[in-house]
Amino acid sequence: xxxxxxxxxxxxxxPAIENAMEILKLxxxxxxxxxxxxxxxxxxxxxxxxxxxxxxxxxxxxxVRYLENKKRYTLGPYLVVLGExxxxxxxxxxxxxxYLEKLTRETGMTSILVNKIGEDKVAIVAxxxxxxxxxSVSVGRHFSITDGSFGMCFLxxxxxxxxxxFLKQQKGLKTFSEEEVxxxxxxxxxxxxxxxxxxYGEYIxxxxxxxxxxxxxxxxxEMSIExxxxxxxxxxxxxxxxxxxxxxxxxxxxxxxxxxx
Numbered sequence: 001x002x003x004x005x006x007x008x009x010x011x012x013x014x015p016a017i018e019n020a021m022e023i024l025k026l027x028x029x030x031x032x033x034x035x036x037x038x039x040x041x042x043x044x045x046x047x048x049x050x051x052x053x054x055x056x057x058x059x060x061x062x063x064v065r066y067l068e069n070k071k072r073y074t075l076g077p078y079l080v081v082l083g084e085x086x087x088x089x090x091x092x093x094x095x096x097x098x099y100l101e102k103l104t105r106e107t108g109m110t111s112i113l114v115n116k117i118g119e120d121k122v123a124i125v126a127x128x129x130x131x132x133x134x135x136s137v138s139v140g141r142h143f144s145i146t147d148g149s150f151g152m153c154f155l156x157x158x159x160x161x162x163x164x165x166f167l168k169q170q171k172g173l174k175t176f177s178e179e180e181v182x183x184x185x186x187x188x189x190x191x192x193x194x195x196x197x198x199x200y201g202e203y204i205x206x207x208x209x210x211x212x213x214x215x216x217x218x219x220x221x222e223m224s225i226e227x228x229x230x231x232x233x234x235x236x237x238x239x240x241x242x243x244x245x246x247x248x249x250x251x252x253x254x255x256x257x258x259x260x261x
Contacts, residue, residue, distance in 0.1 A: 019046060020054050024063065025121075027075050028140050034072040092223075093126060095256050096214075099249045100128040100225065107242055109227040110135045114150040114211075116222050117142065120166055122151065135207065135228040144172030148204075149211035152197040153224040156188050156213065163188070173203045195251070196243035200236045208234065210243045212250035216257055225250055 022044050026032045032043065041051040055073055058064040062078035093113075100111040113126040123142045129135070145154050146166050155163050167176050167184065176184070191197045196212040203209075211226035227242055 016054065019044070019050070020058060023051070023054060023058065024075070024079070025142060027064065027073065029142070030138075034067065034070060034074045036072050040073065091260055092253075092257050095260075096223075096225070096253055097126060097128075099253055100126065103225070103227060103245060103249060104128040104130055104134075106245065107227055107229075108132065108134070109229045109242070110137060112137055112150075112226050112228065114143075114224050114226060116145070116154060120145045120169065120171065122147075122154065122224075133230070133233070135230065137228065144169075146172040146176075148173070148226070149197040149199040149209035150224045150226045152184070152187065152191055152199070153211050153213035154221050155184075156191040156197070157219045157221050160185065194243070195247035198236065198239050198243060200239070201231050206231055208236070208239060210239050210246050212243070212246040213254075214250050214257065215254040225253070 023040060026040060026043055027035065032039065035043075037048060037052050037055060040046070040055070041048040044051070046054075055064055055066075059066055059073075059076070062076040064073050065076040066073055096113055100113060103109070103111045108130050110127065110129045112124050112128075114122050115125045117123050121142055122145055124137055124139050127137050127139055129137070143151065144166075145151050146169075151172070155166065158166075163185070164181060167181050170176070187197070196210060198208070198210050200208045208229050208231045209226050210229075211224045213221040214223040214225065216222045225246060227246055229239075
């Protein structure tokens, strides 16, 4: 069963706005960076006429751009303006970036900041890439709340019913068997007790991750920070030492963010 909170949020949804946001998110993905109306409508299961009207409205505000020679849509220039203004107003980014830089400097791993987007999505909003043999990532890339060690940080504070709801939707990088869902439930206890999560090639072959949650309230996780590495560089047990570093950074960030309010 869905939680009461999820039902209430859905009750107040505005389909046109939700569809517009889904279009913008779709165009932010490399695979769909230049797409026709038909491609967008098919990918999002939208009526083509409805999709076209929304694209026309977004184009008026320069949030999408129509490429006449290709008959395709892409993201528009005004999103750059909005992005820059958002960075100026998001005080927490100025707090978090030095921690990412320090973690990358001390570990030689790429560090990222992941922010929750809606109920079941997260996105990379900042990064510091390791200079030597580091993992390359794209700011703006979206994932499911069930993906990777950063996703586990968002799942851990939820109740079991909510976690199972997201895991059984099978919208992430991997699908989960009943046995894997039970294993994840046991992992939740480790995350709550130790303050960090580790993955080691389970979601993307060859990649490992160490993440810790950033709390904006007593049990509210809106962000997480993660170190990403190639599994060929480290044994899994070695990552626990890095987990302590990430946890300490996340705790410090959480305290400083709470003091902003």
